[in-house]
Amino acid sequence: MPSTKGTNFTAGIQRAQSLMEQHWSTERTPVVIFLSDGQCSIENRTVQDLCGAAVRLGKALSFHSVSFGQDKYSSPLKRMFQIALNAQNNAPRDPSVCAAPTIPSSYTTALDTVQLAETFLGIAESLTKLRGSLVH
Template sequence: MCSGPEHQGDAAGPAQPSYCNLNLFHQPLAAGQAAPGGIGYISRDGHHFSCRNPAQMIQAFHVIFVIDRSGSMGGTDRRPLQNTPVTARISSRHNNRVGAVYSSLHGFWQARASALNAAVGTGVPRRDAYSVILFDHHIYQSVTNDFTSSPDDLLNLVLPYGSGGGTDYTLAIKEAQSVMETNWSTERVPVVIFLSDGECSIADETVRDICRRSVALGRPLSFHAVAFGPSNATLRRMTEVARQVQAAVPADPMHPTVPSSYTEALDTIRLAETFLGLAESLRKPRGALMRGA
């Protein structure tokens, strides 16, 4: 049977399974080839189903992480999440706020991978693209439009970067806009997750520019600001601007956009919960709700 979740029963009605159209004990067809008669799809294990490929029904995103790595991120008041498979690897290099963020990034990537495996099975290529922009008063691109790296491989790509330098939100947002535009795809909804433990000024128009540019390219931007510490008035205002632009765009039920959000994470556990919540909101964009202000 097709593993697509649309075939499963729920409160609205009974299950409607989709079975392979080929004869019993047939030879497996080549996954990815054109379906017989041009109807349906060939699964990764060689069966022909007349329904839509479930891998293509999952909304895909280009998630651009914009992470503050300024000097204050070297503070040791918050450390990597404990008792995870990657705790030792992160702590040995960044036993500080940067390490706490890397723990949460890995948790996000792992959650998205698990959601894909649960929906369509293992071995299906990831359709999400990931970019990671690290900033202080300079820009460091550790990951750009990546489709293939595993959560562990992605972690390895960011681990070389520690903390240091000043804080420049304007530079970071402009770089995010450049990455978004350069790697634009009509198949993917753009998402920016912007994290900082500090605060600096940025003009409303700079945030409005990236949001309007996204709309002009075809999809509204979903912007999520995460304050790694107390209330951050600048990040809150950035979110308000993003929400204004997002709210002015007519809703598209075929390509729903996760509502922009602002969240405060006061410690490592809350930060991990925030990133897992963001990953879950991408899994069910129609009903996404983020806890925050």
């Protein structure tokens, strides 16, 4: 998402939350794929709000944080993944539903376009196991 200077993680996550809420479907698992070089900061609360919104709507969010380029700037992306994974692991389970498979949140570093393509193929493959929802 554009900002006055560089990347704005907060605007991107808030937009993802808005789209998720607008297009929510109880039949689909919410998935966010967040790609960046990592050169930005974000408050924990912003990611917690995104994850909490998904849980309130009925399903834990599967969050995939992808760092493109050198790993030295990736700490915000790693933290976003850790927050999302924690929320996913602690989300209440619906006892009336059989142990529904989940798509675990993930963090990946892609140093070049080949690794980036492999990362997206891996995420896409994990989505074929569940009925994911794609909004772009």
